[in-house]
Amino acid sequence: MLVLVMAAGAILAHAAAARDQNQTNSHAHDFVIFASVFNSQGFALPSAKVRVRRADEGRFRWEAISDSRGELGIRVEQGAEYELTIGARGCKSRTRKIDAREGSREDLTFQMEPLAGGKP
Numbered sequence: 001m002l003v004l005v006m007a008a009g010a011i012l013a014h015a016a017a018a019r020d021q022n023q024t025n026s027h028a029h030d031f032v033i034f035a036s037v038f039n040s041q042g043f044a045l046p047s048a049k050v051r052v053r054r055a056d057e058g059r060f061r062w063e064a065i066s067d068s069r070g071e072l073g074i075r076v077e078q079g080a081e082y083e084l085t086i087g088a089r090g091c092k093s094r095t096r097k098i099d100a101r102e103g104s105r106e107d108l109t110f111q112m113e114p115l116a117g118g119k120p
Helices: 002-024
Strands: 030-038 049-054 062-065 071-077 081-087 094-099 105-111
Touching: 030 049, 030 081, 049 071, 062 071, 094 105
Parallel strands: 030 105
Antiparallel strands: 030 071, 049 062, 049 081, 081 094
């Protein structure tokens, strides 16, 4: 009987530890940056590269490439300010500040401008 009680206690302790780990690894404290990227004519712009870093850091920690519809998403941690840089072949790079201290999502739209002397 004592062995059965000890085994049940061990199982419950393991289940509680697994639950705590799942809560730690969940996306409950994520902030989603979603972007739609268009060319200067208003068409979806695939293969635009977005890089994100904390505003107080020099190194970019996240990056994504826009899909065939010109869309992309990046999950970052809530509670900080970020800097997003976007670039695409033949287009001027752009930078935007993101405040992830409140809320859980930021929806952005970029209409990229061609480089001087580039195609529209």
